[in-house]
Amino acid sequence: MRDLTKQKWKDPGIVMVILLSLISLVVWIWWPADTHIGGLSLAGWLMFACFFIWLTLTISYVIWMERIEKK
Numbered sequence: 001m002r003d004l005t006k007q008k009w010k011d012p013g014i015v016m017v018i019l020l021s022l023i024s025l026v027v028w029i030w031w032p033a034d035t036h037i038g039g040l041s042l043a044g045w046l047m048f049a050c051f052f053i054w055l056t057l058t059i060s061y062v063i064w065m066e067r068i069e070k071k
Contacts, residue, residue, distance in 0.1 A: 012064040016057055023050050
């Protein structure tokens with residue numbers, strides 16, 4: 001049972017959900033700060049940057065899952 005719990009935390013889906021939740025949490029915490037850069041709210045810039053972070057995480061997730069399925 002203990003090994004099953006350790007393996008669950010290494011599951012790519014759980015890791016990705018945790019990372020995406022942390023990124024979303026940072027944006028939502030920062031949202032009320034209302035700091036503007038280049039005429040846009042900093043939260044807007046963070047969401048734009050998060051698109052590339054999410055894209056990278058999605059590609060790494062797919063590669064990770066393919067490696068697990070090959071085993």
